[in-house]
Amino acid sequence: MPTSDQNPSMPNRLRLSVVRDTAIVVSLVVLGLYAGSAFLIPLTMALLINVLIIALSDRVIALTKAPVWLANLAGVTVVLVGLFMIMYILGNQATQFARSINTYESQFDEAVNRINDLVGNDITAFIRDNLVNIDMSFVARMLLGSATSLLNQFFLISLYVAFLMAERLAFRKKIRMAAGDPKTGAEFALVLDAISFSLQRYVGVKTFISLITAGISYVVFKTLGLEYSETWAVLTFALNFIPSIGSIIAVLFPAAIALVQFESIGPFLIIVFGCGTLQFMIGNFLDPAMLGRSLNMSTFLVILALMFWTTVWGLIGAFLSVPLTVCILIIFSHIPALRPIAILMSLNGELGDEGPPSGNTV
Template sequence: MTPDEDSTSAPTTLKLSVVRDVTIVATLVVLGLYAGAAFLIPLTMALLVNVLIIALSDRINALTPMPVWLANVAGVTVVLAGLFVIMYILGSQATQFARTISTYESQFDETVSRVTGFVGNDVTAFIRDNLVNIDMSYIARILIGSATSLLNQFFLISLYVAFLMAERLAFRKKLRLAAGDPKTGADFAAILDAITLSLQRYVGVKTLISLITAGISYSVFRLLGLEFAETWAVLTFALNFIPSIGSIIAVVFPSLIALVQFESIVPFLVIVLGCGTIQFVIGNFLDPALLGRSLNMSTFLVILALVFWTTIWGLIGAFLSVPLTVCILIVFSHIPALRPLAIMMSLDGRLGDETRPESAG
């Protein structure tokens, strides 16, 4: 083979080998994620919580004269206390809901009869045949089990976070030593910095939007006198972290409870039309726009990531779909062979590190 032939065939061989290697690695990674979900989900959530704590402690340290260790303690306290309050509300009210669920069984028949005039006899017959036979006691056991699982996960995540924060200062030093040479260590540090910055932007945007939406929804629930209003407000806050469909689901549950709880259909319409309109606008227009602008990630990729991570890790995967995909996009952007994939995953084809040469010049 002549040198010219060798030089012309090398790029093709390289591309085929990259495709082959990426396919094999991706298959093994997906299988590992699915098989190790019980171990990986709490660890992933702990890493995300750790990013939140670092962002908050850095902000506290920048705004106040307190020492670094005290800012870290404040960040840990605020974030973990907020998570505990959320899980406590869900856990305690889930238990209360499970205890009173028998009352909803009797009210459900009355509700079905009430809505007959609105939806027709055919739909009413379908509801009776498919929903009346639901074992509500089984649902109650699931709720109690979920509440216990939430608290168990919280303590495990807190344990992980404690050790991660304890090794925060030593981690970068260990990373430089493990890299072997300064350039490789700098590359690893750049990847971690990019991931941290993007996750902080994402969590900031989502938290602000979710707090506003949950606050408005809670006000509506309290004015209507909806039972378990705190639970539906917390679920509204949490479900808004699920792209697009989360905002829709956040309206379905309280509206159904309103339909069963109240004899009038007005509260149901208020929640569906009022909260539903707010959720629809935020979930389908404002949220994707701010999400794409802050992370430069394709909106189609957001939906694709939602389906993928939900398939792999269930409901928790839906919450973590965007942060995990952002990490993958950033890692791909720093690997030359995978950079084309990162460009396709981005919103406008521009990656975050492309502005560095211009600024340096």
């Protein structure tokens, strides 16, 4: 009888211990992410860049039948040169923008007055009360600090990428050797192949879509004669990795500069409606069509991920929030024990289970 009285309490104690252990592990992970940000941010960027390089080199092999070493070299060169140019443009023009920020602040009142007749006094008062009070010098310093930090870390990121590419093929062999059992090693290698393929597809397609958006936006900016066109194009590219809010910010900043720079309202309207329509069309039609179910994430999860990674890693975390969360979702979806969590993270419970083409390797 005492035994039967004690048995019902065992599952409860077990559940409580699981909850306790899970809370401890999650707390340690979050603390580790925050405390180790200086080390983890360059490493995370290197891993995502490595995935992009592999996707590009595989595409080169498929199109040209080039040797693997030549395709890898081409992928490394294109991606790292492009990354360096992006960081150089941001660092250089952010410095110029920070130096001239006082000029823009003094001209903003005049710009608000120019649109008074167009939108009415109520909206003008709202713009004056909310936008004029924004500390633009703080924004400029924050962007300048982030761009300079990335430029300073470029060598470290390049070093990580070089070693990751050097161990790409050896890694599969080490996995099979570490597994001990050949069957277990082969199954684990197949899971890695599926994860690698999904990540390559997401990062590659998202980068391609962002390049299209940034390229068209740059043509518009340059045609209008907008100052710092290169910077706004680069920010458009980066901000497109942040869903919904990123595309809004990508239109808002250049539109505000156009409002201040030009005496007429025309360039401002062209950027707002032209680039805004472009962002809407790509975000709602081209993006889902090319990504398919790779970004089948809950909308609440997207906002939650944005807030979490921004809190932990700052502005860089905002840019990396969705790619990192998508990576986690994809990895969880290919691990049977974690697949229920991936289903909860998804929008409708459906996961893209597409695997790698035959012969694809990590």
